[in-house]
Amino acid sequence: MLLFLILKVIKVEKIKQVSDFFTQNIAFFFIPSTVALMVNYKVIENSIAGALVAIVLTNILVFFVTGFTAEWLLRLKNKRKGKSDGNS
């Protein structure tokens, strides 16, 4: 799809409305798989607390690591760019 858009086979204006609709409502398609919790509950009953904590902690970790790395590198890059602009 990205390729079609770049090659202008599909004009972005034509699909923007439909794609916006789906982007906002993707959660809808996750309903049945999340409802599965009611049957899989027994399997995870014993480890559910541990699993939830694990998910929460690693989620924060990944957000922090990715965000911090990107933020720091972008700042470094902009600083360097600012310097070279000043020299020239």
Place this chain on the structure above:
Amino acid sequence: MEILNAIYENPLFGIIVSLLAYEAAVWIYNKSNKFVLLNPLLVSVAMVIGFLLIFDIPYDTYNIGGKFLTMFISPVTVVLAVPLYLQIKSLKDNAGIILFSIFIGAVASVVGICVYQKLFPMETAVFASLVPKSITTAIAVEVSEQFGGIPGITVIAVAFTGLLGAIFSPIMAKVFGVKNDIAKGLAIGTSSHVLGTTKAVEMGEQVGAMSSLSIAIAGVVTVFTAPFIVRLFGLL
């Protein structure tokens, strides 16, 4: 009774129940001024589970129709190419930084869950199911199966992770001082895939684009690095 069963077993039943619950949940969410804990997915799932329990309908019956929705997760993810396309310039300008950050984040996800397992061991199957939780469902299920995880648990873990991202991403960005839109998007997409991305799109076009991009890249990085990392920790 037989008529009722016929209705329940029609694939449309699961789809319509989901649709009604979702519509109601979105309505509640908007009415509550988009209160974060009333996230539409959370509320609609609670309603569907409640409904199935009250009318004593087995999950498998509901899922006759429900599985069609799950099937659509991957194709629907394709629409995220649109925000990406609109931001292709900033992607090209910062390609190195973007790829590196996503790589580090995806590796951190697997390392994090391995460290956690070392400290607080869970059942092996549960652990295996959690390894790929930050990536998009289709890929996550395959990684999970490869490790001997339970796909059902992986799908729930993926949904829960995404839900966390959709709810807490703006707060986390503030707390961790992630101010750059590109960095925000990367952090959201890498940590909480498509569901987080829905929030990212709300936060701005560039945030959304970077988040969509991260979904695909984080998925691929996880597929290739997870087996090594898990082995490195002597797990599985």
